[in-house]
Amino acid sequence: MSTQPALTDRPRAEQLAALRAQLAQASAARGPALAFGLPAIDDRLADRGVDGAGLHEIAAATDSLSDDAAASLFMAGIAARFAAQPGFTVLWALSRFDLYAPGLEQVGLGPDRILYAQGRKDSDVLALAEDGLRGGSLACVVAEVKAADLTVTRRLQLAAADSGTPILLYRRDRKPDRCPLVQPSLARTRWRIGCASSARLPYPGVGRARWSVELVRQGSGNPFSLEVEACDVTGRLALPAAAPDRAAAPVGAISQAA
Template identity: 70%
Template sequence: MPTLSSFPDRPRADQLAALRAGLAHSNSARSPAMPFGVSALDERLASHGLDSAGLHEIAAASATLSDDAAATLFTAGIAARFAADPQLSIFWALTQFDLYAPGLEQVGLGPNKVFYAQGQKDNIVLAMAEDALRDGSLACVIAEVRQADQTATRRLQLAASDSRTPMLLYRRHRARERCPLSGLSSAMTRWRIGCLPSARLAHPGVGRARWSIELVRQRNGNPFSLELDACDDKGRLALPAAARHRAASAAGADSQAA
């Protein structure tokens, strides 16, 4: 019986070369990650941003309306940045149309950028999202559901990877005592978003909203949580002012002590 050592070295070398070429082609064809533009966040992400050929899940930290709104705007802000090119649009599928258009526009997602679709049940919404992904012409696809099993998320991840289109799955609360991210999923990242008190202003008025950003799970990386200022009119997050200048202040104090 022939063994591996019975075969000449050249065919094996050719096979290895072909395998390396295939891997290189696969890596070059992969869409790049979109950074958040906040170093404290991007440095903790395995891809240094959101993979634009993957499934990403978002949920509110609680079933309250304020956390639900924060998670919705976090999702919309990401979509707005994926669709920054004026020629690009996004697809948003949901079972109940309860979105507040002026709020979405405040984070950079104007009505001219979005195609909305409404389905009666979660499985219809998931099917529409998968079809939209496979179209391949959209900047981003969003689906809002209360239930999505691992099979459904695996299908969305495969469709996102094949079309190189980011998929944002917003998992709405269906029970107040259970986090929507507690089940199994094939998502590359899973985020939990909640509201925090705004910073005090030196004058009367309302400060920029502040969110708790918790990455519950990421592929090839560790979970973490941060406090960040909410999305601006371009969908961009930011470090709170005190945190942004904390390192500089500490450096100044050290130099004075020296």
């Protein structure tokens, strides 16, 4: 009988190292990365984009509804670009159906590109997501949960690598004093998304929404943060124009933050 200690009996650091080594082997043949098309982001990503056969986690910067919406639309924009080719579909699994369909369509994820699956609790949602991944016929899987432990993230990463299908896992259990991304995970990338003030316009109105995008962790690279303009109708982000390129607002002009 082997004298090696069981995985659950080993220190957490050793568990993580062993699981990451296993996932590195499983994802050796992973799919191509989806570039953002912005060197400021792509050049800082180890895969020069979003791994097309990996698990990626997203959380809101705060517990506000505006940051929750920004995080959801950030995911929707990525999913829309994975499903850009005709006939490709996104599966969105969740337990609380509070998505705003017109908002998703404004970032490129129209009703013809998305299927919804609703479960009563996190375990149902995760099972739906894993089944969707293993089917291998979807462009992308999105799942919303409150919690997912190391075992869950390992299963999702392996399923994504095996099928060549990306999964975006939204951790919604955001509290004022605690970000859900503090929980250990084997995700390829972990993102924190929040709202930022839109640029002042030279006329009354609302400018294009801006988001603060923070890459909290990636498998083999450094974290970073930057401010971007929100997704357009094709799901693409943009960098804010340099200040000298913007016209000055006249005195008395009304400006609003998106």
